[in-house]
Amino acid sequence: MQISLLLMQEIVKLFVIMLMGYAVVKTGLMKASDSRSISVVLVYLVIPCVIIHAFQVDCTPDVQRGLILAAIAAAAIHVLFLAITVPLKKLLQLDVIEQATCIYSNAGILVIPLVQVLLGEEYVIYSSAFIAVQLILLWKNLLCGESHLEWKKVLLNVNILSILVGICLFLLQIRLPAGVQDVLGMMNNMIGPLGMLLAGMAIAETSLKSVFLRKRSYLTVVLRLIVYPLLALLLIKGIFPASNAGVSDADSILLTVYLAAITPACATITSMAQLYECDAAYSSSLYVLTTILSIVTMPLMVFLYEVI
Numbered sequence: 001m002q003i004s005l006l007l008m009q010e011i012v013k014l015f016v017i018m019l020m021g022y023a024v025v026k027t028g029l030m031k032a033s034d035s036r037s038i039s040v041v042l043v044y045l046v047i048p049c050v051i052i053h054a055f056q057v058d059c060t061p062d063v064q065r066g067l068i069l070a071a072i073a074a075a076a077i078h079v080l081f082l083a084i085t086v087p088l089k090k091l092l093q094l095d096v097i098e099q100a101t102c103i104y105s106n107a108g109i110l111v112i113p114l115v116q117v118l119l120g121e122e123y124v125i126y127s128s129a130f131i132a133v134q135l136i137l138l139w140k141n142l143l144c145g146e147s148h149l150e151w152k153k154v155l156l157n158v159n160i161l162s163i164l165v166g167i168c169l170f171l172l173q174i175r176l177p178a179g180v181q182d183v184l185g186m187m188n189n190m191i192g193p194l195g196m197l198l199a200g201m202a203i204a205e206t207s208l209k210s211v212f213l214r215k216r217s218y219l220t221v222v223l224r225l226i227v228y229p230l231l232a233l234l235l236i237k238g239i240f241p242a243s244n245a246g247v248s249d250a251d252s253i254l255l256t257v258y259l260a261a262i263t264p265a266c267a268t269i270t271s272m273a274q275l276y277e278c279d280a281a282y283s284s285s286l287y288v289l290t291t292i293l294s295i296v297t298m299p300l301m302v303f304l305y306e307v308i
Helices: 001-025 031-056 061-091 096-103 107-118 121-138 151-156 158-171 178-188 190-203 208-213 213-238 250-261 268-275 280-307
Strands: none
Touching: 001 061, 001 107, 001 158, 001 213, 001 280, 031 121, 031 178, 031 190, 031 213, 061 121, 061 213, 061 250, 096 158, 096 213, 096 268, 096 280, 107 121, 107 190, 107 250, 121 158, 121 213, 151 158, 158 280, 208 280, 213 250, 250 280
């Protein structure tokens, strides 16, 4: 109960920042297209710094086991999401945009700042496991229908590179100089505000009337924010009970994975939709709608995690 209330408070703060991003576009101070420059800073500078900073911890057996637990739980959740989407695709006539929205969450931009506040910076390292699994699956190019995995694209992705660098530093126990760690820590504090500013700017260029009045969108929203999180909850509580995980603080580690699974739609889906000439406008509207409604659903899902 305490974590769910704290989560609601933090989401409200992040949404205030999102409204600031919305305001600077609506007042004409910036254009929605200017968000690309901020996005470059976020993706290529801030997130890599946050990931590398997260791995600057002692390589203890507990941390190693925690990482393995987080990676297994993240992989299991994605397998579940992919498996359940197969029958739903036919039953509900889901198109590729809707399928991708259901499966992939906004794990990096939104989860990392929430984990920092709710659990502490030492737990961000476990969020990296979910991000790595999701990035690999995203590069299977669901939207363009390619069946083979392009490993070159995966390995050259800046976030994957950051995780690999972080793991090497972690395993070799190479500590970066104090000044460098201070810089990484400063960048660390930027991820939440920048991510929500981008979300606000994206919302500003979208017709909210069309977003809220498209009835079909709510089917995907219910799946992404309620049905799939409930399935993830049952999986975590059923297969990975904290008391039997064999890892100290397993419940908090699994919570980082669960938080990543219940976030709004992944922002990358819209970029991929544009790249592969899918319905990018529909993807963007789903991103906006799930982001707005997640202020209610995320605390609710975390509350269920706490009481079950």
